[in-house]
Amino acid sequence: MDENFSSILAPAKNILVILPVKSSFDAVAAGLSLYLSLRESGREAEIYCPTLMNVSYNRLVGVNFIKSEIGNRNLSITFPNYEPTSIEKVSYDIDNGQFKLTVVPKTGFTAPQKEQINVSYSGVNSDLLILIGGSVKNDFPTLSSKELSGVQVVHLGTRVLDANTDKGILSLAKPASCISELVTNLIKDNGFEIHPDIATNLVMGMEEGSIHFESSEVTPETFEVFAYLLRNGGQRMPKSVPAGTFPPGAIPTQPFGQKVSQVANVSQVPQDEKLDAQDIEGTSEALEPNPPADWLSQPKVYQGTSIS
Numbered sequence: 001m002d003e004n005f006s007s008i009l010a011p012a013k014n015i016l017v018i019l020p021v022k023s024s025f026d027a028v029a030a031g032l033s034l035y036l037s038l039r040e041s042g043r044e045a046e047i048y049c050p051t052l053m054n055v056s057y058n059r060l061v062g063v064n065f066i067k068s069e070i071g072n073r074n075l076s077i078t079f080p081n082y083e084p085t086s087i088e089k090v091s092y093d094i095d096n097g098q099f100k101l102t103v104v105p106k107t108g109f110t111a112p113q114k115e116q117i118n119v120s121y122s123g124v125n126s127d128l129l130i131l132i133g134g135s136v137k138n139d140f141p142t143l144s145s146k147e148l149s150g151v152q153v154v155h156l157g158t159r160v161l162d163a164n165t166d167k168g169i170l171s172l173a174k175p176a177s178c179i180s181e182l183v184t185n186l187i188k189d190n191g192f193e194i195h196p197d198i199a200t201n202l203v204m205g206m207e208e209g210s211i212h213f214e215s216s217e218v219t220p221e222t223f224e225v226f227a228y229l230l231r232n233g234g235q236r237m238p239k240s241v242p243a244g245t246f247p248p249g250a251i252p253t254q255p256f257g258q259k260v261s262q263v264a265n266v267s268q269v270p271q272d273e274k275l276d277a278q279d280i281e282g283t284s285e286a287l288e289p290n291p292p293a294d295w296l297s298q299p300k301v302y303q304g305t306s307i308s
Contacts, residue, residue, distance in 0.1 A: 005172060006190055008128065008154055012043075016126035018142060019049035019066070020134035027133035028057050028066075029205025030156075030179040033198045034130070034186070036062050040193035046126065050141060059204065059237060061197040069120065070142055076120045077101070079112045086110075124148055131155040131169070133179050136162050156182060158217070177217045178209025184225050196233025203234035 009015075017035045019027055028049075035047040048070045057063050086109040093100045105111045124147045131140055134157060142148065155161040155171045157179055176182050180202045187194050206226055210218050230236075 004170070005154070005186060008152070008170070009043075009190075012128035012152075014126045015043055015045040015128045015130060016070075016124065017045060017047040017130045017132060018070075018140060019047070019132050020139035021050050021141065023049060023051070024133065024209070025056065026178045026180055026205045026209030028053070028063070029060055029201045029208070030183040031130075031132035032060055032062055032066065033180070033201045033205070034132070034156075034183050035065065036198050036201075037187050037192040037194060040195065040198075048142070060201050062201075070124060070145070070147075078118045078120070079103075079116050080118055082112045082116045083109075124151065127151060129153045131157075131161065132183075133157045134161060135159050156186070158182065175217060177213075177215050177219070177222045178206055180205030180209050181222055181225050184229060188225075188228060194232050196235070199229045199232045199234030200237075203229050203236055207236070 015038055017031050017038075019031045023031075031047060035045050038045040046067065047065055048067050050068070052068055053063055053066055086105050088104045088106045091102050091104070093102070103111060124145075129148065129151055131153065134140055134155075137143060139161075143153070153169045155169055155173060157171075157173045158176050160171045160173045161169060174182065184202050184206075186192070187198075203226070206222075206229070207213070209215075210222065213222070
């Protein structure tokens with residue numbers, strides 16, 4: 001797979017990494033890491049997802065580079081909610097070394113306002129598409145776009161893509177615990193750049209994609225790949241557990257049967273605030289009740305009694 005990928009990548013001048021609809025965390029981490037690695041290696045690359053990223057992906061480094069619009073070749077300027085017949089002419093000029101576009105309205109009409117200007121891009125300047133994850137054609141609706149006709153398409157995933165399309169898609173899928181494991185091997189075997197941020201993205205992707213290494217697809221090689229990421233600066237992100245979720249008695253220093261959230265945290269009380277004497281006495285009795293006086297005498301000797 002690595003030799004095929006290298007030969008495909010070699011002539012490509014601009015690469016577009018495409019994520020599937022409703023991308024899993026593993027797919028986003030893998031695709032984003034491949035994109036960052038290609039850029040770090042001096043390649044021209046873009047990354048696109050047909051759906052917007054939600055909050056759960058914000059812990060991935062570089063998630064802001066994922067575009068929700070495909071195409072970067074042509075700049076399009078439109079004027080929504082503006083009557084097109086009100087425009088007299090459009091001209092351009094070079095003013096002090098800067099390109100200047102001028103829209104001249106007809107007499108008696110106002111020019112388009114700032115809120116009526118929409119800037120977008122169209123046309124794909126890529127000569128290689130890399131599909132990440134997915135299993136069917138509907139996962140990548142962009143494949144039906146006429147702008148992608150004639151562009152070479154490669155698929156990376158743990159399952160072969162059932163695209164059923166006239167586009168010649170070269171599938172480099174192979175079994176693995178997750179897509180992040182596959183992408184890590186590609187980066188490693190092809191000598192691409194991998195810095196700590198990329199490694200950290202792939203670490204999180206592997207943990208999520210392999211269900212924290214409980215998946216049946218996990219192999220000894222999976223742990224070798226994970227160790228490679230850790231050696232290259234990958235960091236594991238610990239999950240914080242809210243204190244209120246601990247069951248009663250989980251913390252030995254607190255009274256059994258009382259929730260952790262109900263116990264006052266002394267370290268949070270400002271030093272300049274003095275507790276009332278009654279409050280201190282009440283707290284002591286609640287947390288450490290005094291035993292009966294006869295408990296402090298000589299050890300008790302219990303004698304059995306006969307009950308007739």
